[in-house]
Every structure is written in structure tokens, then in C-alpha cells.
Amino acid sequence: MRRLGATIVVMAVVAFVVFSLLYLTPGDPAAILAGDAATDDDIRRIRAKLGLDEPFFVRFGGWVWALLHGDLGTSIFTNLPVTRLIGQRIEPTVALTMCTLVISIAIAVPLGVIAAAKVGTWVDRAVMAFSVLGFSVPVFVLAYVLIGTFSITLEWLPVQGYRPLRDGVWEWFRHLVLPSTALGTVYIALIARITRASMLDVLSQDYVRTAQAKGLSSRAVLLRHALKNAAVPIVTVIGIGIALLIGGAIVTETVFAIPGIGRLTVDAILRRDYPIIQGVILLFSGVYVLVNLAVDMSYMYFDPRIRY
């Protein structure tokens, strides 16, 4: 319950920050949002729409009230409700991030476990080298390398685009393989590294030696005894890494022309459509906070000593 309270406080801070950015930035936000070619009328219209003429707390109160009723405001450019715009674009983004999440965890955790089990060998060094590289190559550079190799040279996979799930699982998956790989690499690097470190920590503990001494197979020791005890840092970094995934998804959607929330955001930047950006930030931050709440809850399963 206390954890839940903290979550609500964090969300309130996020809402306040996102809202007050409009006021903290120097200059007249309405004039900047309107762009260079705007007339005084445009600026006045945006001013009125954002409520910039009203006192700060009146406006903030109204905004939060609307927010609690599921209203994220309306887009300056299209005049459509932000919630509807996000709703239209959410499927590809959910598909991309979920696909990446599943693939990344399925690859990264075994990689980390193997590296820890074979610490100091070339397998270990290869995993660590991959991990440093994964941190260093930006997602869109990797994305273009993948497209160049698998789509243009080898012609195995489509270059760009997205197919909804209802068009068939195979087509859907074919269009997601490269984006998920590009997006997942930094995430895999992060999780593999922490998995390895956490496993090495646990493997030097007495109970692991006991398990080995009583003749359990090394596989059983690794998976049943060590991995479960090493899990808390691993799920923690999976939760924190969601932020990387979200930032990367925006870029990945741009490279692969996936019509998701990332594209919506990038278009909104070009049009300086702040209500959309505001809505997207709130949505993603909310997801981040909820995922990390779930992560905290999962500690109780992995380590029964932890109670909230």
C-alpha cells in the first residue's frame, strides 16, 4: 500500500513537470509553438487553447481534472482529441515494444547466465564485448545496417512498413523482426550484463556450494538455486530499461516507417503540437511507473524476505 502511495506521488510529479514545462521555458510558448509564419491571430488562438491567459494553478487544476476523466486535451494542428490520436496509433507501438521485450529477455538472460557459468572464457568475453558494443551503436545506425544487410542485399525481409496482426501472424512478424532486433540490442546488452554480474555474485554464495556438494547437476544449480536468487537485480534492470525501450521505439518507428506513437510524436515535434507531446509523455511515463510497480511487486516472489 505504501508503495502504491509512492506511485501516485510520482505520477503527480510527472504531471506537474510536464505541465509546468510550458511555463518554465523562456519566451512566449504560444509564439514558439505557432512557428515563425504565424499571425497574431494564430498566437492568440493557441494562447486561448492552452489557457495561457489564466493563472497557473487554475489552469493546472482544470488540466488535472480533465486528465482524471481521461481527457488529454486537443491537438493544436488537427483539432482532434489527443486520446483519440493516440488510440489510433497505439497498436503498432504495443506490438513493437512487446515483441522486443519478449525477444530481448529470451536472449539476454540465457546469455548472462552462460557468461557467468563460463566466467573468464572466450564465451564470457564474447558476451561482454557484445554488451559494450550494444551500448555504443545507436539504435538507428544499427537499424540501417540491418536493413542494408537483410532487406536490401539479401532481400529476406521487408525494408519498411508494418502489418497489423489481423493480416496474419507471419506477415506481422516478418515486419517486426528487424525493428525489434534493432530496438532490442541495447536492452539485451543491459540485461545480459546485469544478469552476469548478479549471477556471479550469487554463485560465490555458500548455499550454491552446498547445492553443488550434494550432487545436483550444474544445470539445476544454475537455474533453480542461482538464477532465482539472482533475479531481483535482473527484473529491476528490465523495469528501468523500459525507458530506453520507449525512447528507442520513437526512433525505430521513424526508421522503419511504422505508424505508431513514435511517428505521432515526431510529426508533432515538426508541427510543434505540444498537447500531443504532453499526452505521449504522460502515457509513456505512466507505463514506466506501472511496469516498475509490477517489478517491485515481483520482488516478493523472488525474495520472500521482501515485504511491503
Add this chain to the structure above:
Amino acid sequence: MAMTAAAALPKSGSPVWRRFRESLRRHPTAIVGGVVLLLMILIAIFAPWLGSIDPQAVAPIRRLKPPSAEFWFGSDMLGRDVYSRVLYGARVSLAVGIAVAVLSTLLGLAIGLVTGFVRWLDAIVMRVMDGLMSIPPVLLAIALIALTRASVENVIAAITLAEVPRVVRLVRSLVLTLREQPYVEAAVAAGTTLPRILVRHILPNTMAPLLVQATYVCASAMITEAILSFIGAGTPPNIPSWGNIMAEARSLFQIAGYLILFPGIFLSLTVLAVNLLGDGMRDALDPRLARRM
């Protein structure tokens, strides 16, 4: 965990520095990283004298020429020399990376030191930091850039704001352990003033982990700058940066892949160099961690 490294630092000739030098010898990758980074810094400084021409010089007649003896990295859709643009681009990436690392470390240090000692402030500041940390850094930077005009300074400010909470977290956790140390308690008991305790007793012991953290901040800031420029919310187009060279090539990558390849290689190499340097320093300063990470 950073305590062991923090517990004993400076004074050259002390065992710490000898260990530092030994570890560097044992981590050749850190040296490679340092050399590559130095090379990039030299490239950034001497960009005008390395056989480059005006990176903004437009020449429609030689548009989209592939790499050749005349144009080492080819030319872009306006006929500008990509080699020159990539060299000048190093300035933006390195300036952003280093500026963000320095600024966010200083800011984070100041906030973290004070909140670690002043209890009533701690709760408030940490909730605000938790909130800031819940906003994915790229998105926070996007929001700030959308509200200001695109410029390198604004990019630096936006990324700094996104990175500060992580530094505050680190400094605060260091301070919370340090303040329980007997010598700090002794200083408190002797009636030393708070600013003096912070500067004399706490600050020196946060330096080693902060230095390591700063290199990671630098690496991540360079990637964030490239991402922002790539999606059109970063460095303005009239200043060549690795991110916006690639951004301009977005629709051309099927016919002119080299436009993405060269800035991409430079960016990845630089970030890799910074990361290797950071890993090496961390191992050198904290031998307990060296075996694990």
C-alpha cells in the same frame, strides 16, 4: 559498493594511484578507448585543417556522388562534402557529450550533497527526482526542444535536465553511507559547520564514482543528441552534426547508404571509446567490481 573506491582517493604516489596505473595496464581496452577519444577530440579541434572544405558549401552539380578520391565520404543531396561535414560534426557531438557530463555532474553533485544531509529537503527533492526519472530521457528532451528554439545550447540544457536525477541518486546514496562514517560523525561532534563537512569530508570521497558516472553520462548524451537530431528535434540543420547528417539522409538511404554509414561509424566509435574508458576507470577504481562487470 562504490565505497571501497571512495574510501581512499587522491594524493599521487599513494597505493590507489599505483593500483590505478596497474589496472590501466591490465585493461588495454580502456587505453584504446582513450586513444580513440583523444583522436576524435583532435579531429573536432582541427576540423578546418584536415583537408576539409566548407561543410555548408552547396554544389548542385555534384549531388549524391558516391565516395571517391575527390570526395572521400561522397557528397549529399545538396552536393555538400560529407567528409567535411562529418569532421565538423565531431564538434557538436563532443561538445554536447562533454558539456552535459560536466553540467549534470556539477548540478547533481550540488543537489545530492545538500539533500543527503538536510533531511526535510531530502523527501521532497527525491520525489521530484523520481518523477523526472519516470519520464524517458529522450521524451523529456523532446518536450523541452519543442518548447524552445532548436539550438545546440538548448539541446545541452534539455539532455542535462534528463540526466541530472541519475547523478543526484548516486551522490545521495554515497552521502548517506559517508555520513555514517566515524570521521564524519567526529566532525559533526566537533561542531564543524555543514558546508565545511560537505566540502572537506564528503566531497573528496564522491569523486571517483562520479568520474565514472560522468563518462557514462557523456556516452548517453552523445547518443541522445544524435537521436534528437535524427528525429528533427535537435541540433538545427545549419550546423552539421552526426545526427542531422543521418537525418537528412533518411529518405535516401537506399540509394546513398554512405550518407548514414560514415557519420554512423564515427558516432558509434566515439561512444564506444567513451564507454571503454568508463569501464576501465570503474575497474581501476573499484577492484571489487572489476571481476563482476
